[in-house]
Amino acid sequence: MPAVLFANPTAQSGQAADWIRTARALLDSAGIPHTFQATAPAGGTVGLVRDAVEAGARLVIYMGGDGTFAEVAKGVLGSSHAAEVAMGMLPTGTANDQGKSFGLAAGPGALEANIRHIAAGATLSIDVGALTVTGVGEAPATDLFFDSFSIGLGAATLATRNRDRELVGKIPGLGMLYRDQLVYAGALVQRFLESYVTDVKFDVSADIDGRAYRFTDVLDIIVKNTRIFGGEWVLDPRAEADDGQFELIPITGRRDFTSKMLSTLRQSPIAADDLRALGLDLAPAVVGKKFTLDVKVDGPRPAAQIDGEEIPAGDRYEIEVAPRCLRLVVPHDEAGA
Numbered sequence: 001m002p003a004v005l006f007a008n009p010t011a012q013s014g015q016a017a018d019w020i021r022t023a024r025a026l027l028d029s030a031g032i033p034h035t036f037q038a039t040a041p042a043g044g045t046v047g048l049v050r051d052a053v054e055a056g057a058r059l060v061i062y063m064g065g066d067g068t069f070a071e072v073a074k075g076v077l078g079s080s081h082a083a084e085v086a087m088g089m090l091p092t093g094t095a096n097d098q099g100k101s102f103g104l105a106a107g108p109g110a111l112e113a114n115i116r117h118i119a120a121g122a123t124l125s126i127d128v129g130a131l132t133v134t135g136v137g138e139a140p141a142t143d144l145f146f147d148s149f150s151i152g153l154g155a156a157t158l159a160t161r162n163r164d165r166e167l168v169g170k171i172p173g174l175g176m177l178y179r180d181q182l183v184y185a186g187a188l189v190q191r192f193l194e195s196y197v198t199d200v201k202f203d204v205s206a207d208i209d210g211r212a213y214r215f216t217d218v219l220d221i222i223v224k225n226t227r228i229f230g231g232e233w234v235l236d237p238r239a240e241a242d243d244g245q246f247e248l249i250p251i252t253g254r255r256d257f258t259s260k261m262l263s264t265l266r267q268s269p270i271a272a273d274d275l276r277a278l279g280l281d282l283a284p285a286v287v288g289k290k291f292t293l294d295v296k297v298d299g300p301r302p303a304a305q306i307d308g309e310e311i312p313a314g315d316r317y318e319i320e321v322a323p324r325c326l327r328l329v330v331p332h333d334e335a336g337a
Contacts, residue, residue, distance in 0.1 A: 001056035002033035003088070006045060006072050007063035009038055016064075016092065019108045023063060023090060026112055030119040034061070039068060049075020059086050059329075061118065065093015066147055070307040073146055073326055077128065088118040088329040095231035095308060097147045101241065102226075102330040122335035125324035126241040127225055131306060135315030145306035146326065148229060149319065151295065152220035153200065153251065155303035159310055201253075202297035208248065208288035220251035223291060223319060233264045236285040244323035245289050252283040291319040 005024065009017040020036065027034050037052065039045040049060060049072050058081075062072040069089070076085050091099030091114075096106035102124070104114050131149060133141045204221055206213040215221065226241045227234055236247040251257050259282055262270045294316050295301065301313035 001058060002035050003027070003059035003061055004049075004052045004057045005034050005036050005061045005063060005090075006039055006049060006068070007036070007090075008068070011064060012092070015108075019092060019111065020063065022108065023111050023115065026115045027061075027118075030115050032059075032115070032119060034059075039064070039071070043071065045071040046075040046078060050078045053079035053081050053085055058084055059088060059118075061088035061090060063090040063092055065091070066095060066097050066308045068093065069098045070144075070146055070309070073128075074144055077144065077326060082325070083327075086121070086123050086327050086329050090114050095228075097226055097228045097231060097308075100228045100231065101147075102328065102334045104331065117331050118329050120332060122330055122332040123327050124242055124330045124335045125327045127244060127246070128322045128325050129223070129225060129246060129306075130320045130322055132318040133304070133311065133314035133316070134318075135301075136312040141312065141314070143306060143311065145225075147226050147307045148222060148224050149304070149306045149317070150220060150222040151204075151293070151304045151313075151317070152202065152218065152302045153257070154220050154222065154230075155305035155310065156200070158305050158308065159303055200302070202295055202302050204250075205294045205296065206248070206286075207290075207292040208286055209290055211288075213286060215250045215252065218250050218252050219254070219257055221293065222249045222251070223247070224249060228266075232266050233261070234266055235260065235264050238285075238287075242324050244321060245287050246291070246319065246321055247285040247287055248291060249285045250283045256283050289321045291317070293317045293319075 005027065007016060007020050009020055024034070024036060037048055040048055052060060053076060060072060060076060062068050073087060076082050076087055089099045089104060090111060091104055091106040092108060099106055104110065104117070126146070129145045129149060131143050131145055201217040201219060204215045204218060206215065222229065222235065224235060224239055224247045227239045229235050235249045239247050251260065262268055263282065301315070304311050304313045
């Protein structure tokens with residue numbers, strides 16, 4: 001069966017349609033028979049991918065951001081042939097955490113190189129997070145995530161980014177200037193400054209692999225699978241997507257937030273040891289396979305997100321790592337890592 005390329009031709013103000021045509025021509029040149037399927041709104045892509053796999057597709061390729069990655073991956077895992085399917089990556093979104101975490105460049109200029117990796121066919125099976133949220137309704141809500149889950153400042157920034165992006169899109173010309181990472185950076189600054197005026201901190205009681213933890217007055221709790229966060233940060237260099245465990249990174253206040261943003265930026269000249277020499281010790285990550293997080297807050301629940309998409313906030317979040325159950329096509333040196 002031919003591969004199936006999934007992408008949204010209306011994304012990036014319609015530029016994605018040209019990128020899709022380029023990708024298809026490059027797939028043909030690489031000798032990869034394929035068909036094209038436009039993504040569907042409101043989570044409908046998951047069913048389209050599942051149907052394609054049930055019909056015989058054994059190579060599915062996503063083109064887009066981390067949200068498109070997640071929907072295609074959920075469709076693969078929701079099929080009865082998940083173990084037989086490989087998933088190719090053509091990251092062209094905003095952060096592109098998934099692709100960058102496996103050594104891929106992002107954007108339309110990287111299509112040719114990334115399609116060469118797909119043609120080479122080296123694969124790596126990665127871990128997946130199974131999330132259960134209690135307190136959002138009568139029954140717990142469940143979902144899967146592949147890159148990150150977080151509660152607090154980052155998720156609130158995402159909500160602000162989405163609101164601002166919608167407003168900016170209504171102003172002719174401004175959407176071409178104020179977009180993508182710039183919108184996110186503006187939202188992050190706004191939320192961070194608000195934390196000086198409004199108390200946005202909260203407490204979390206956690207059980208991680210049977211061990212009890214308490215995180216008090218935190219701005220953010222991040223649970224990571226892959227290496228890159230927010231497109232440019234490596235919060236824990238030990239993170240590996242196929243080691244059967246996730247890393248929980250607490251952001252314990254504005255000083256810890258600033259220190260982590262400076263020292264974990266991929267191109268930053270400031271290292272964590274430099275900050276420790278100045279007396280700025282970073283709250284360490286906690287590694288585990290099973291997490292139960294109970295949120296305590298005076299006021300509204302802190303916002304929550306998975307893989308760059310807002311989710312309803314709850315009182316309890318349970319995460320269990322499903323080891324090495326999604327097979328990705330990656331660069332050869334990543335597959336052998």
